[in-house]
Amino acid sequence: MSQKVTRRQFLNYSLMGVGSFMAAGVILPMGRFALDPLFQEEASGSMITTSVSADDITEEPVKVDFSYEQQDGWYVSEVTDFVWVYRDGEDIIALSPVCKHLGCTVTWAGDEANPNRFFCPCHNGLYEKNGKNVPGTPPRGPLDQYEVGVSDGYITIGEMKANELVN
Structure with missing residues (x-):
């Protein structure tokens, strides 16, 4: 039925x-x-090896270039950037070159009146060697810091983070 x-x-x-x-x-x-x-899959190591030997790093900040592949959607491109690297005792410090005021590029000893500071030419911004912004100048915060290491005698650059040198 x-x-x-x-x-x-x-x-x-x-x-x-x-x-x-x-x-x-x-x-x-x-x-x-x-x-x-x-x-x-997890990325196999986020540290980027540069062509600068760790033995060449002194207490004077130097510009260290590095390159990495960046993927935007389906487009993969090679990006070249740089950091300011110097030695603080046994530690190696890497600071971002991007000013916190307007995003301009800072230079070490770029101002003759302030030879031992980072200088931003956009609005005469100043940073101390450790990245701390000088009071009374336009930057509102310290320069960012990068993770840094040594691999096979060469400087390696990692993720950007907040500046831990400034109290």
Whole structure:
């Protein structure tokens, strides 16, 4: 004995089926987006090796160039940047060259009146050697600091972080 499907049951089954497919179409991409980072491979070391020997670093800040690959969507490009590196006792310090006021590039001893400070030419901003902003000048905060290390005798540059040298 077969049971007849009423018009009301047919519409109910049809709407439930279509609603299920629509819900799956919305929920599955969101689930994929949420779970995808769990299945991604971790980067094998975030330190970038430079061409500057650690033995060449003195107490005077020097410009150290480094390059890395940057991926923007599907486009991969080679980016070249630099940091100011100097030795503080046994420690090697790497500071960002980007001024905290307007994002201009700071130089070491760029102002003849302040030979032992970082100088920002945009609005005459000054930073101490450890990256601390000089009171009374435009910068509102200290220069950022980079993780730095030594690998096979060469300087390695890591992630940027807040300046830990300034109290």
